[in-house]
Amino acid sequence: MPRTHATVEAAVRVLELFDADRTEWTLSDLARHLNQPTSTVHEQLQTLAGVGLLVRLGRGRYGLGWRLLKLSSALYGSLPWYAPAHDAMERLARGTHLLAFLCVLHDDSVLCVARSVQGRDGPPVAGELDFELPAHATASGKLLLALAGQALPHPTAAFTPQTLTGAAAWNAESRSIRAQGHALSRDEWAPGTSGLAVPVRGEGGAVLAALGLSLPTARLHAAETLLRKLKDAAAEVGWTLGHRG
Amino acid sequence: MPRTHATVEAAVRVLELFDADRTEWTLSDLARHLNQPTSTVHEQLQTLAGVGLLVRLGRGRYGLGWRLLKLSSALYGSLPWYAPAHDAMERLARGTHLLAFLCVLHDDSVLCVARSVQGRDGPPVAGELDFELPAHATASGKLLLALAGQALPHPTAAFTPQTLTGAAAWNAESRSIRAQGHALSRDEWAPGTSGLAVPVRGEGGAVLAALGLSLPTARLHAAETLLRKLKDAAAEVGWTLGHRG
Numbered sequence: 128m129p130r131t132h133a134t135v136e137a138a139v140r141v142l143e144l145f146d147a148d149r150t151e152w153t154l155s156d157l158a159r160h161l162n163q164p165t166s167t168v169h170e171q172l173q174t175l176a177g178v179g180l181l182v183r184l185g186r187g188r189y190g191l192g193w194r195l196l197k198l199s200s201a202l203y204g205s206l207p208w209y210a211p212a213h214d215a216m217e218r219l220a221r222g223t224h225l226l227a228f229l230c231v232l233h234d235d236s237v238l239c240v241a242r243s244v245q246g247r248d249g250p251p252v253a254g255e256l257d258f259e260l261p262a263h264a265t266a267s268g269k270l271l272l273a274l275a276g277q278a279l280p281h282p283t284a285a286f287t288p289q290t291l292t293g294a295a296a297w298n299a300e301s302r303s304i305r306a307q308g309h310a311l312s313r314d315e316w317a318p319g320t321s322g323l324a325v326p327v328r329g330e331g332g333a334v335l336a337a338l339g340l341s342l343p344t345a346r347l348h349a350a351e352t353l354l355r356k357l358k359d360a361a362a363e364v365g366w367t368l369g370h371r372g
Numbered sequence: 373m374p375r376t377h378a379t380v381e382a383a384v385r386v387l388e389l390f391d392a393d394r395t396e397w398t399l400s401d402l403a404r405h406l407n408q409p410t411s412t413v414h415e416q417l418q419t420l421a422g423v424g425l426l427v428r429l430g431r432g433r434y435g436l437g438w439r440l441l442k443l444s445s446a447l448y449g450s451l452p453w454y455a456p457a458h459d460a461m462e463r464l465a466r467g468t469h470l471l472a473f474l475c476v477l478h479d480d481s482v483l484c485v486a487r488s489v490q491g492r493d494g495p496p497v498a499g500e501l502d503f504e505l506p507a508h509a510t511a512s513g514k515l516l517l518a519l520a521g522q523a524l525p526h527p528t529a530a531f532t533p534q535t536l537t538g539a540a541a542w543n544a545e546s547r548s549i550r551a552q553g554h555a556l557s558r559d560e561w562a563p564g565t566s567g568l569a570v571p572v573r574g575e576g577g578a579v580l581a582a583l584g585l586s587l588p589t590a591r592l593h594a595a596e597t598l599l600r601k602l603k604d605a606a607a608e609v610g611w612t613l614g615h616r617g
Binding site: 193194204 | 384446
């Protein structure tokens with residue numbers, strides 16, 4: 128591995144230790160966690176603070192820096208579908224009082240690129256704050272994999288007895304998702320939590336993202352109504368983006 | 373400058389060339405732009421793609437990668453005020469059909485950390501997509517500088533004849549902003565565009581962010597009504613965060 132690669136990778140590894148569960152680190156805690164000399168970690172922290180990706184909070188404590196948002200706002204700005212899809216997601220959350228989100232497929236990972244920040248009813252939902260979702264155990268993941276014609280990623284952890292793990296079961300599920308144009312997950316990631324997802328399509332019908340809802344399984348009886356709302360919302364975004372399907 | 377610092381800084385410099393105006397770069401264009409050997413730039417691009425901060429789009433073209441969003445979602449997740457303030461901002465945009473936003477002060481830069489993505493009335497507004505705003509020529513910037521008791525940053529470019537540039541004028545403006553608890557900008561950044569901003573305060577009255585609206589100057593006659601809406605929205609967020617002011 129060339130020197131540049133190793134240096135930048137080490138820096139990104141340090142950055143990613145700052146997450147929703149752990150928003151601050153001290154030099155000494157980081158050095159202990161990474162099992163590296165304090166001097167090495169100190170140099171990395173100084174470097175990341177120097178370019179604005181971290182910020183010094185005082186007394187050796189560090190947090191994530193605003194410069195990250197500059198970069199991510201450029202990424203969002205580069206996606207012509209993001210603004211209309213985000214708008215549709217927020218409307219959906221307000222109209223259903225459920226957690227709505229947008230996911231994309233990256234290799235065989237499902238990334239949750241936006242979530243409604245509106246208040247919603249009910250207790251917290253499994254994976255509510257996760258950025259990477261298990262593709263085989265979520266409605267959005269199954270939808271995106273099926274529409275891309277992809278196999279289940281390996282390894283496929285069985286989170287609950289309902290988690291889909293076998294290739295034969297996936298083939299049937301995948302065909303059914305493609306035929307129906309939506310995906311449903313029921314207690315497959317966490318007992319009591321279910322999901323619904325439909326595709327957001329752009330010009331020529333290309334699948335841009337999954338628009339989904341997370342809900343207590345007890346509320347799945349309303350799935351028909353919710354699916355209609357999801358499909359209407361996705362169709363409206365598609366229309367804005369030139370999809371005439 | 374130690375080797376680590378230089379390497380990471382160069383990588384961040386490459387990343388920041390990808391912005392809303394230029395979302396894709398080819399190796400040869402980048403090397404020309406940076407006036408560096410193709411081999412050096414190629415190594416940097418491979419490194420950034422290797423850690424997921426860039427993504428290869430095919431035929432030597434690169435774009436920003438999703439991993440940035442993982443990092444920025446951790447940053448948002450680390451801010452307890454972000455969700456309620458974002459919610460208030462979106463409600464405000466829907467209620468006024470204007471562009472609403474949240475800004476923070478970082479040293480003497482004003483960073484726009486969130487914008488309403490809702491549709492709004494009227495033509496595009498100056499700086500609508502910028503991440504860094506000129507502190508002395510925007511309502512949010514003037515508000516945050518005044519409440520922090522800071523001087524005008526130097527240099528203070530005069531964007532229009534209305535831009536505030538002198539220290540004496542700023543002292544008077546700053547006092548008036550602190551007394552009124554809001555800031556107004558009128559044609560100070562771009563002719564025809566004005567802004568209003570109020571503080572979002574947390575526990576103990578600490579200023580967390582500016583909540584603002586951007587509007588055509590022709591609509592400033594409604595400033596009283598808009599300011600009431602802004603103050604109500606900010607007060608509601610403050611209440612959620614424990615500010616009893």
